[in-house]
Amino acid sequence: MKINSLMIVLAFFSAVSLAAEPDHKQPISVDADKTLASLIDSIASYADNVVVRQGSMLIKADKLEVDASAGKGKEVFITTGSPATYSQTLQGDRPVTAQANEIRFDRASRILTLSGNAEVMQSGSLVRGAVIRYNIELQQLSAEGEQNRRVTTIFTPENKDNP
Incomplete structure (x- = not known):
């Protein structure tokens, strides 16, 4: 009986540790219809139906360039x-979505820089601007408008079904 209980406890804790592993510690996979890489320059290009995954993070694009020259x-x-x-x-099962003409993901700093018709949606709020920088780890963003267009933030009211 002690062995069976110990095995159950060990199985539970190993499942909890696997589920608790943060996205940034998981491998990044890239799928695309076309790939071109320069091993000398440490740069790879992907085109057509590009999908980048790291844990729950998912980026979809027409093209991707990966610069690995910094290591x-x-x-x-x-x-x-x-x-x-x-x-x-994100932590606490809080989904965040974003879109832009260009999304730049700096793996070391874990910062997304969205440029061109940028939008970030989280917790019922929407931010639109020309450039949005989003720190994934701190869940903080800064946004900039462009000439004659300002940053827009829309707060969605809380939906209370019960009085």
Whole structure:
């Protein structure tokens, strides 16, 4: 009986540790219809139906360029699309989604820079601007408008079904 209980407890804790592993510690996979890489320059290009995954993080784009010249763990992923999209479930099961003409993901700093018709949606709120910088780890953003266009933030009221 002690052995069976111990095995159940060990199985539970190993399942909890697997589920609790943060996205940034998981491998990044890239799928695309076409790939072109320069191993000398540490740059890879992907085109057509590009999908980047890391844990719950998902980026979809028309094109992707990965600059790995700064070394392992310091890669910069630059996606473009009409639009390129990003989604991720953050700590506390809080989903965040974003889209822009260009999404730049700096793996070392864990910062997304969205440029061109940028939007970030989280917790019922929407921010639109020309450039939005989103720190994934701190869940903080800064947004900039462009000439004659300001940053727009829309707060959605809480839906209370019960009085």
